Amino acid sequence: MQIARPYAAALYDLAQDDKTVDAVEAGLAAIARLAGESADFERFLRSPVISADVKAATIETILAQAKVHPTVANFVKVVARNGRLFALPTIIKSFRALAAEGRGEISAEVTSAAPLSKAQLSDLAQTLKRKIGKTVTLNEHVDASLIGGLVVKVGSRMVDSSLKTKLTAMKIAMKEVG
Secondary structure, three states, X not given: OOOHHHHHHHHHHHHHHHOOHHHHHHHHHHHHHHHHHOHHHHHHHHOOOOOHHHHHHHHHHHHHXXXXXXXXXXXXXXXXXXXXXXXXXXXXXXXHHHHXXXXXXXXXXXXXXXXXXXXXXXXXXXXXXHHHOOOEEEEEEEOHHHOOOEEEEEOOEEEEOOHHHHHHHHHXXXXXXX
């Protein structure tokens, strides 16, 4: 989404100037987690039916309770007032990529059927670091439809070890046999 990159770049520049990149990234990660865990919140962000004014007022209440970094709160309010909340997940993803690039890291998208423990995330990050040769920042997503296993995307490479994919492959193989 082309609209996300300029917003993410502006926020990154602001956070760099204020030396708050880590705090802003943590605040954005909290919002991304909320959107990932709540289908209602995600629908709210994407809904074209809800006016920008209503979204801005609602998001202000949510941000007050979430206690995110003030820069994050102000940024999300601006995005809401501009009627761009539908792009917020992509903006967050772009910001995280810019922050990782600024630290000399590479980011990986990790989707699992259930939330991973800190130990599992640490092991995965270390494994990816050995394979790639760079520190890897993991962006977690939960998708219960995977049933089990992981889908890991690093750049243009993807490793899909989910049960859903394996079952689909078996189903196709069974149709070819029968």
